Amino acid sequence: MSTRWLDAEELATWVRLVAVTELLPSTLDQQLRRDASLTHFEYLVLAMLSEDPGHTLQMSALAQRTNATLPRLSHVVRRLEDRGFVDRTRNSTDARATNAHLTEAGLAHLVDSAPGHVEIVREKIFDVLTPEQVTQLGAITTALLDALDPEGRMTGHTIGSHRPSSKE
Amino acid sequence: MSTRWLDAEELATWVRLVAVTELLPSTLDQQLRRDASLTHFEYLVLAMLSEDPGHTLQMSALAQRTNATLPRLSHVVRRLEDRGFVDRTRNSTDARATNAHLTEAGLAHLVDSAPGHVEIVREKIFDVLTPEQVTQLGAITTALLDALDPEGRMTGHTIGSHRPSSKE
DNA sequence: GACCAAAGGTTGTCAGGTCAACAAACGGGC
DNA sequence: GCCCGTTTGTTGACCTGACAACCTTTGGTC
Numbered sequence: 001m002s003t004r005w006l007d008a009e010e011l012a013t014w015v016r017l018v019a020v021t022e023l024l025p026s027t028l029d030q031q032l033r034r035d036a037s038l039t040h041f042e043y044l045v046l047a048m049l050s051e052d053p054g055h056t057l058q059m060s061a062l063a064q065r066t067n068a069t070l071p072r073l074s075h076v077v078r079r080l081e082d083r084g085f086v087d088r089t090r091n092s093t094d095a096r097a098t099n100a101h102l103t104e105a106g107l108a109h110l111v112d113s114a115p116g117h118v119e120i121v122r123e124k125i126f127d128v129l130t131p132e133q134v135t136q137l138g139a140i141t142t143a144l145l146d147a148l149d150p151e152g153r154m155t156g157h158t159i160g161s162h163r164p165s166s167k168e
Numbered sequence: 169m170s171t172r173w174l175d176a177e178e179l180a181t182w183v184r185l186v187a188v189t190e191l192l193p194s195t196l197d198q199q200l201r202r203d204a205s206l207t208h209f210e211y212l213v214l215a216m217l218s219e220d221p222g223h224t225l226q227m228s229a230l231a232q233r234t235n236a237t238l239p240r241l242s243h244v245v246r247r248l249e250d251r252g253f254v255d256r257t258r259n260s261t262d263a264r265a266t267n268a269h270l271t272e273a274g275l276a277h278l279v280d281s282a283p284g285h286v287e288i289v290r291e292k293i294f295d296v297l298t299p300e301q302v303t304q305l306g307a308i309t310t311a312l313l314d315a316l317d318p319e320g321r322m323t324g325h326t327i328g329s330h331r332p333s334s335k336e
Numbered sequence: 337g338a339c340c341a342a343a344g345g346t347t348g349t350c351a352g353g354t355c356a357a358c359a360a361a362c363g364g365g366c
Numbered sequence: 367g368c369c370c371g372t373t374t375g376t377t378g379a380c381c382t383g384a385c386a387a388c389c390t391t392t393g394g395t396c
Contacts, residue, residue, distance in 0.1 A: 021188070039382080074345060096392065138184070140297060145187055148187075228375080239356095242375065264360065
């Protein structure tokens with residue numbers, strides 16, 4: 001079967017999409033590293049833990065919510081534990097599982113750094129898009145995620161997730 | 169000034185956008201590493217070189233087109249040179265500059281791997297979006313790039329670039 | 337109740353990226 | 367025509383992420 005190449009509009013869009021996926025993460029990382037000594041991914045880990053009522057999630061659940069592989073998460077949580085932001089305990093009902101828990105210090109650090117983070121997200125994303133574009137982007141990202149992660153293994157949208165949460 | 173938090177729709181969109189910027193690169197990397205022993209970024213370097221008539225670009229120009237920092241590019245080009253896909257020569261008119269040049273072997277490797285790459289781009293992106301969504305995404309990414317890279321330092325849209333090219 | 341495949345995590349190793357320091361060449365001002 | 371700030375690029379040290387190997391526990395199945 002012969003290759004279906006991209007037409008001009010698709011190509012231009014693709015080039016810019018690649019640029020965005022390259023520049024957005026580094027922009028977020030820079031701001032957070034400078035202002036909060038956190039990677040964007042580390043921030044995400046703390047944020048997801050903070051949304052759980054008990055500030056505790058099993059490693060595999062946390063991996064889903066942060067779109068991470070388990071090895072990656074394991075390394076990051078160990079570092080966060082070294083800094084006192086998280087602690088790990090064995091799950092009592094399933095001895096294989098590990099519970100990651102946000103400490104007071106971790107929560108405090110998250111609360112401190114959230115405003116600066118939200119500010120840059122506004123500035124770089126939502127302030128430059130019209131409300132219609134935000135809605136469009138919502139639909140587009142939903143479609144893309146379905147393709148990129150069909151079973152919702154990472155984003156967990158098969159188990160009734162996607163609930164809006166108190167803050168990012 | 170108090171923080172302007174994200175509303176529910178913005179938050180949901182943001183979470184998915186982050187997921188896409190996390191999953192898309194790893195998806196591309198996996199496919200290219202498996203089928204072509206190339207990083208997506210390495211592929212991009214070869215592709216950008218292939219679009220120049222002389223298959224040659226100055227390092228700084230190449231860095232712009234690939235949204236990369238110069239140190240990063242320098243390391244990658246050295247590795248590509250070790251594999252025989254690229255060679256580097258001093259620019260004759262400006263002795264500070266380095267010209268990166270795509271070799272025959274490099275071009276051949278690129279041509280071999282292009283169909284597989286385009287295929288996954290279609291499958292994960294354009295096949296799951298409607299034509300209207302592609303147009304919308306084009307406008308959205310343009311707005312985002314203006315915010316993420318105002319001077320167009322990376323993407324070079326101040327110097328009349330953005331020309332559609334023969335292939336990605 | 338003993339196996340045995342699968343689930344859940346951790347660890348080690350290696351490759352790739354970032355950042356800061358450095359070197360060399362250009363170019364404008366005087 | 368000399369200086370000095372800028373541009374251009376490379377290098378090395380450090381850090382993070384990916385991948386594979388491994389270990390333990392669980393939950394059938396026989």
